[in-house]
Amino acid sequence: MLLEQQAGLYVHVPFCHRKCGYCSFFSTVPRAGDRDRFCSALLTQMQYLAAQPEVQCLGFATIFFGGGTPSVLPASVLSDLLHRLRHLFSCSTPDPEITVEVNPGTIDGTALSALRRAGFNRLSIGVQSLVDRELAALGRMHSSREALAAILAARRAGFDNLSFDLMYGLPQQTVSSWQATLDRALDLQPQHLSMYELTVEEGTPLAAQAQADPRLLPPEEEVLAMMAATATAVAGSSLQRYEISNYAEPGSLCRHNVNYWNNGCYVGLGPAAVSAFGGVRRTAVADLDEFFRRVLSGLPVWEDVESLDREAAFRETVVIGLRLLAGVSVTALQDRFGLDLPTYYGSHLDQLIGQGLLTLHQDRLCLTLKGLPVANQVLSALV
Ligand code: SF4
Incomplete structure (x- = not known):
């Protein structure tokens, strides 16, 4: 079969050990049996999607396990899912970028070594901050010490392509504490940094806190100073800004996300995952039980199906593409x-x-x- 178009493959693992106060992603604390039900539904969905003619003509250059917290699943399960994906979907390159997101405190050296051996070659670590009071204010489970331990363990396990997620504009954060996180993170020589300003999403506990205390978050001028500090710190490193919020060493851009920013094709597996192929964007239902029910009954999992007309797709490609520098x-x-x-x-x-x-x-x-x-x-x- 002739592979017509390069694409990305995304697996949404919808589990976290605990919900962070600012989070609006689709994730839930797994109940007994949820992990097994999820894996079995995912396998069924993989087989179904891989058999679709519009998917069969895609060649996958990247695979990304995101969440949620994929490392809530045992490394053996993640490895098995990756193995099956690679068997069912065609890769367009002999060296696909294969990323898994992990959170400190949810993974150890043994599991990281197993993931590396299974073929994961890029790790995205949810560090967020290296200041404990900021992590606590966010409701993160881990400490800065655990973040540093996870980074060290990842290096020891043979991951030479590491990305850290960091956030600024946090409760309790000052320009100098952000600078301290940045300096420590850069000292650890990641190949890639994603740095996002905290946004207050409606309906989250953070939104209620911010409403009750208007001084919870740093004022705008301080956030602008944090952005300026970021530019100065990164300028002295080997990283280059290539997207509004993303920085990488030359050759280590996140290929999976670059495909999104180029408005390319992608296939998403799991609840709430979005797919865009054959000129149609489909979003899977953001409800775990409903996702299980539909997959097991052979019903479509899509909650939303949208065909963009030519002009809308053009505008969207311009707007998303301008995120790239x-x-x-x-x-x-x-x-x-x-x-x-x-x-x-x-x-x-x-x-x-x-x-x-x-x-x-x-x-x-x-x-x-x-x-x-x-x-x-x-x-x-x-x-
Ligand atoms: S770890 Fe990430 S996905 Fe999970 S609750 Fe926290 S912010 Fe949300």
Whole structure:
């Protein structure tokens, strides 16, 4: 079979040992039997999706186990799931990027070695902060010591492609405590850093706390100072910013996420996972029992199915692609959608360029240094 298009494969493991106070991801504390039911439903869903003609023509360059906390599942189970995925879905490259997210305190050296042997070659560690009072304020289960232990154990297990997730704008955080987390993290020489500002999601315990105490989170000027401190700290390291919130050594960009930002094809497995292939985006039901019921009854798991028309898909590709510092190619967009970007946005685009928020140089439209801190507002103007 001719593989027509490169794609990413995502497995959503919807379990966490405890729910963090700020979390709006679909994850739940597993009940007795949930892990087994999940694995068996996932196998059925894998077999079903792998047999679809629109999936069979995809060649997978990346596999990503995310969550939730995938390391809530034993390493032997994760290894077995990976083995089955590789058997059922065709890879487009002999060296696919295979990532698993782990949280400190949920994994030890033995399990990490088993994952490495099974073929996982990239580890994304949910460090978040290296200051204990900030971790406690977030409701994270682990301490900074456990985070450092997990990083050391990952290196010993042979992972030479490590990414840390860090967050700023946290309760109890100051510019100097953020600087301390950054400096310690950079000293550990990760190949990749994802650094996100904490966002208060409606309906979370954090949202209720923030409403009760308006001074819970650092003020905007302090958050801007944290962003400036990030730029200075990273400038002295081997990492380069390649996306609004992501930094990597040359050659260690997260290929899986770059495919998302290029609005490429992907197949998502598990509850709440999103797939985009054959011109249709499908989102699986975000309810564990309902997911089990539908898979076992042979019913579609999709809760939402959306076909984007050409213009909507074009705009979406522009907006997501501008998250990358390399921006978007006018020629590639013209080839893919038959639309000319400067003509399509007209004076609207001229205005953003005139304000110094975007730059159109030769073939590429990119966010400028002035546009990066206010990227959300700039991008929403192009939706
Ligand atoms: S570990 Fe991650 S997915 Fe799990 S509750 Fe915390 S933030 Fe959410």
